[in-house]
Amino acid sequence: MITMSVSQVTPANKVQKGKRNSMNRPQSTVDGDLYIGFRNDIDNESPAYRIRLHGLFKQIEKEFDLLYQENQNLQDKIEMLNEKIETIDKQSLDCIDFDNNYSKVISKKLSSTSSQKLKTAHKLKAQTSKIVSSFKAPQFNCTLVKEYIGHKDGVWEISVARPGQPLIGTASADHSACIWSIESGRCLLQYHGHAGSVNSIRFHPLKDLVLTSSGDCLAHIWQAVVNWDVPKGHSSEEELDGEDCEDRGDTKAATLRTPVCELTGHSGAISAAEWLVGAEQVITAGWDRLAVLHDVETGATLTVLAGHDLELTHTATHPTQKLAVTSSRDTTFRLWDFRESVHSVSVFQGHTESVTSAVFTREDKVVSSSDDRSVKVWDLRNMRSPVATIRVDSAVNRLSVSSNGIIAIPHDNRNVRLFDLSGQRLARLPRSSRQGHSRMVACAAWADDNLSSANLFTCGFDRRVLGWSVQSLKDQ
Template sequence: MPQDLQNLTTKPKTKKISIPRAQSNIDEIQNLQCSNFRPDLDMENNLPPAIRSRLQDLFAQIEKEFELLYSENVNFFCDFCAVQEKIENLNERLERESNLGDKQSYDFTDFDNTSSKGFPKVKTNASQKVKTAHKLKAQTSKIVSSFKGPTVSCSLVREFSGHRDGIWEVSVARPGQPYIGTASADHTACIWSIESGRCLLRYQGHGGSVNSIRFHPSRDLVLTASGDQTAHVWQAVVTWDQQKGHSSEEELDAGEKGEEVDSGPEGGAPSLRTPVCELKGHAAVVMAADWLPGGDQAITASWDRTAGLHDAETGELVQSLSGHDHELTHISSHPLQRLVVTSSRDTTFRLWDFREPIHSVSVFQGHTDTVTCAVFTREDKVVSGSDDRSVKVWDLRNMRSPLATIRSDSAANRLAVSPGGVVAIPHDNRQVRLFDLGGQRIARLPRTSRQGHRRMVSSVAWAEDSSSLSCNFFSCGFDRLILGWSVQSFKDL
C-alpha cells in the first residue's frame, strides 16, 4: 500500500486531557475519540457538535469546582486574619501583664541580712529598722506607680489616600509649613495638606519607584531618591489659601493658556516632571537621600554599596563613601552637625563625620540582620532598627554597646524620634509602637478593623511644630495609606 494512502486510512492518535480537579470527569474526557474526524472538515471547526457540547459541559462543571475552591480559600483567609488579630491582642495583653509583674516583683537582694525564705530578719537596732522601713516604702511606691494608666493618648485624626502603590516613606516639612510629603512605589512623590488631607502637588520626574523624600531645611525644595539610580531636587511652591500647587512657572503658564495639566491622586493637584537638579553617580537603586545641615549639600545611599556626597546646586558628586559590604538601606544626617549615618544589609551602620578637620568613620556593630535605618536624636544619640526584630539606642561617644535595646516580635522599618525623645517604631506586622530612649514602652497606636494600617507600616514621622496642627504624627505603609495621628501626653491635655 502506498505510504500516502496508508497515512489517510490510519486513525489519528487519541490525545488524553489531564485536569487536576473534577476527577469524576477525567475518564470521560480521556475516552473522547476523534473517530468522526474527517480531513475535509474546516480546521477551525474540526469537532463534532455533540463532542463540543459535551466538552463545554464538562469544563463548566470544572469551573464551578474551582469557584467553590476559591470561595473556600477566601473564607479561610478571612478566618485566619480574625484569628491572627486575636492572637496579636492576646500577645499585647500578655506583654502588658508581664511588664506589670516585673514592676511589682520585689528585689529582696536590696534588703540587708535576709533570711533563707527571703524575708528580712528583725533587728533590735533602731537605725536598722529605719533603713528597712525606708526601703519598704520605696518598694511600695514602685508597686503603686505600676498601677497607673497609660500616659499617652493616641487617636487617628485624618487619612490621606491617592497613591496607586505602596508608600515607602513619609516626611514632614519644616516648622511653619503645614504639609507632608510621601514617596511611593507608583513612581510619584506627593505633597499633602495636613489640615485638609488633599494632595497639593505630585512629582512625576522619576523613572522608577520613589524610595525616600526630604524637605529642605529652609527653602521650598524637596529631595527624592529613586530606583532609577538618581536623586532629584525639585521645587515645591504651594499656595495654601487656594489649596493648589504650582510646580513651576512653565506649568503655571501652560495652565493659564488652557493646556492640559495632569491631575494628582486626588483628581485636582498639578504635577511636576522637571527637577531643578539631578544627582547622579550611582550604579544601582538609590534607596534614600537627605540634606546636610544648611541644605547646600545632599547625601545619597545606594544598592551599589556606596553613599554619595553631592553639591545640591550643581548636582556634582563631591565624594563617594565606600566601606559597606552589602547594599545600603538608609541614610540620615544630624539636624545640627555635619554628621551622617548609613545603614546596610551587612548588619552594621556607619557614622561619617564631615566636620573640620576630623573626617572620620566609625562602624557600629550590634545587630544580627539587615539594619533598616538609623537616625539621630537631639541628645547626640543614634537609634537603629533592624530586621532582627530589635531597636537599639547608642551613644555617639561609645559604640561598643548600646545604651538600651528594645525587643519586638516583628522587624522594624524606618523609625523616627520626636523632639521630646519618643521613639516611634513601624513594624512589618502592621503595628506602630512608642518607646522612650531608655527602652520603656509608652504606648501602641490603635489598630482595629476601622482604623490603623492593614499591611506593613514602612515609615513614620513626627511634626516638630505641632501646636497649631491637628496631627503631630504620621505613618504610611503598603496599604497605600498615610494616616495622621494625634499623640498627646495626658499631662498636656
Template sequence: MSSDSEWDRSACSDSKLPSSVRSTLLELFGQIEREFENLYIENLELRREIDTLNERLAAEGQAIDGAELSKGQLKTKASHSTSQLSQKLKTTYKASTSKIVSSFKTTTSRAACQLVKEYIGHRDGIWDVSVAKTQPVVLGTASADHTALLWSIETGKCLVKYAGHVGSVNSIKFHPSEQLALTASGDQTAHIWRYAVQLPTPQPVADTSQISGEDEVECSDKDEPDLDGDVSSDCPTIRVPLTSLKSHQGVVIASDWLVGGKQAVTASWDRTANLYDVETSELVHSLTGHDQELTHCCTHPTQRLVVTSSRDTTFRLWDFRDPSIHSVNVFQGHTDTVTSAVFTVGDNVVSGSDDRTVKVWDLKNMRSPIATIRTDSAINRINVCVGQKIIALPHDNRQVRLFDMSGVRLARLPRSSRQGHRRMVCCSAWSEDHPVCNLFTCGFDRQAIGWNINIPALLQEK
C-alpha cells in the same frame, strides 16, 4: 548572701527615688507577695486532691464500665489524673504570673494616641513620609507608584504631585530653609525639585470616619481609578526636576540634606553612599565600605555628620566636619539588616533592625548600646521626637509602638478593622510643633496617617 546584697543595692537605689515612685514599687511588691501566697495555698490544695485521688484509686480498685481494673491500669489512671492536675497547676501558675506582669504594665504612664487624619491617593505602597521644615508646613509622601505627593496636613487634600521619576520613589526629604524637596528613586537617581503651595481653607468638620470606616479589605485594582482621580483632578503636577543626581549604579533607596542644605547625601543598593554639591550637582565624595546594599541614610540636624545603614548588619558614621578629611566608624550591634539609623539632637544615635531590636547609642562611646528595645516584629524606618525624646517604631506586623530613649514602652498606636494601618508600616515622622498632628506614619496599605500623641507630664519629666 547574694540575694541579700541585691536587696541592699535595691534599697540604696530606692532611697534616691521620689516618694511617689517608692510607694508605687512598694505596692507592686505587695501585689507580688499576695500572688505567691495565693499560689502556695492553691498548690497545697491541688497536692491534697492528688493524694486523695491516688489513695481512692489504690484502695478501691473498682470496676469501670463493668471491667475490673488491674494494678497496672490503676497506676495508669492515677498517673493520668495526676498529669491533668499538674497541668492545671501550671495553668494556674501561668495565669497568676501574667497578672503580676500585667500589674507592672498597667502602672506605666502611657501616651494618649488618637488618629486624626488619613491621606489617601497613592496607587501603590508608600515607602517614606516627611514633614516640611519651612512654612507652609506640608506633609510629603514617597510611593512605589513612581510619584511623590505633598498634602495639606489639616484637610488631607493633595497639593502637589511630583512625577519626574520613572521608578519607585523610595524617600522624600524637605530642604531646611527653602521650598525644595529631595526624592530618591529606583531609577538610580535622586531629584531636587521646587514646589509652591497654597494651603486650602480647613473644613469645619474633619471627616475621617468615611475613610476609616471600611473593615479590613485588601486594596484591589478596581479601587485605583477612583483614588487616582481624587488626587489628579485639581492637583498641580511637577514633571521636571531642578537637579538630577546621577552617580549611582543601582536603586537609590534614601537621601537627605546636610545641615545648611548646600549638600545632599544619597544611599544606594550599589553599596555606596554619595555626597553631592547641590548647586553644581557634582559628586563630592563616594562613601564606600559597606559589604551589602544600603538601606537608609540620615544626617545630623546641627553637625556635618552622616549615618548610613546596610543589609550587612552594620551602620557607619561619617564625619565631614573637617573639610580636608572625612573619617568613618563602623558599628556592629545587630544580627540582621539595619533598616535605619537616625541622630537625635544630643549625642545619640538610634538604630533599628530586621532582628527585631532597636538600640540607643552614645556617640561618645559607641562600643555597646546604652539601651536595647526588643520587639516581636522587624522594624522599619524609625524617627525620634527631638523635644521629648520618644522613638516611633513602625513594624512589619502593622503595629506602631512608642518607646522612650531608655527603652521603656509608652504606647501602641490604635489599630483595628476601622482605623490604623492594614499592611506593613514603612516609616514614621514626627512634627512636634503642629497643633493637630504631631506624628505621621505610612505603609503598604497606600495611606499615610496623621496622629495626635499626647505625652503625660510624668513622661516629659523623665
C-alpha cells in the same frame, strides 16, 4: 513576598523579607522582565492555551488571597490576645504587692548569704521589676485624626516640612511623590519626575525644595511651591496635566515632572537621600553598596563613600553637625564625619540582621532599627555598646525620634509602638478595622512645631498615610 516590577525598584531590605512576610504583598506583583518575556510566550500560543493559563492564574490568585486572609485573621487573634494582656488591671495582678513581697522574701532568705549571692538577688529583682513595669497603663493618648488618600501603591516614606509649613511629603512605589496639607488632608502637588519607585523624600530646611530618591538610580531636587487655595477642577501651577489624587473628586492637584537638579553617581537603586546641615550638600545611599556625597549647586559628585558589604537601606544626617549615618543589609551602620577635609568613618556592629534605619537625636544619640526585631540607642560620645536595647516582636522599619525623645517604631506586623530613649515602653497606636494600618508600616515621622492637631504620621504598604494626635496623659 513583597515584589514589584523593575521600574518599581524598592528599598533593598524589604526585598529580603519574603520568608517572614510571605503574606504581606503590595499592589505591584511580578518582576517586569520575567513578566514581559512570559507574556510574549503566551501571545505566541493558541487562544485556548492563553485562556487556560489565565484561568489557572486566577485560581492561584484566589488561593493566595484566601491564605492571606487566613493569615491576617490569625494575626488579628494574636493581637487581641496581646491587647488583653497589656490591659490587664494592675490591681488584679497585684503588681506592686508582688514587687514588694518579692523584695522582702529575697532579703530574708539571703540575709545570711555571701555578698556575691546578694548581688545576684538584686539583679533578679531588677529583672522582675522590669517585667512588672511592662504591665503599666499607657502614658500617652493616641488618636487617629487624619487620613491622606491618593497613592495607588505602597508608601515607602513620609516626611514633615520645616517649622511653619504645615505640609507633609510622601514617597511611593507608584512612581510618585506627593505634598499634602496637614490640616485639610488635600494633595497639593504631585511629582512624577522619576521612572521608578520613589523610595524617600526630604524637605529643604530653608527653601521650598524637596529631595527624592528612586529606583531609577537617580535623586532629584525639585521645586515644591504649592497653591493653598486651589479652586475645584483648576490649578494655576505650571505643568498641570489634570491628574488628581486617586480620584478624590473635590480638587485636582498640580503635577510637576521636571526637577531643578538631577543627582547621579549610583549604578543601583537609591534607597534614601538626605540634606547635610546647611543644605549645601546631599548624601545618597544605594543598592550598589555605596553612599555618595553631592554638591547641591552644581549637582557634581564630591565623594564616593565605600565600605559596606551589602546594599544600603537608609541614610540620615545630624541636625547641627556635618555627620551622617548609613545603614546596610550587612548588619552594620556607619558614622561618617565630614567636619574635616579627611573624612573619617566608624563601623557599628550591634545588630544580627539588616539595619533598616539609623537616625540622630537632639541629645547626640543615634537610634538604630533592624530586621532582628530590636531597636538600639547609642551615645555618640561612647559608641562601643548601646546604652539601651528595645526588644520587640516584629521587624522594625524606618523609625523617627521626636524633639522630646519619643521613639516611634513602625513594624512589619502593622503596629506602631512608642518608647523613650531609656527603652521604657510608652504606648501603642490603635490598630483596628477603622484605625491603623492593615499591612506593613514602612515609616513614621514626628512633627514637632505643634501647629496642627496631628503630630505623628505613619505610612505603609496598605497605601494609607495616617496622621495621629499623640498627647501625654499628664498634660491632659
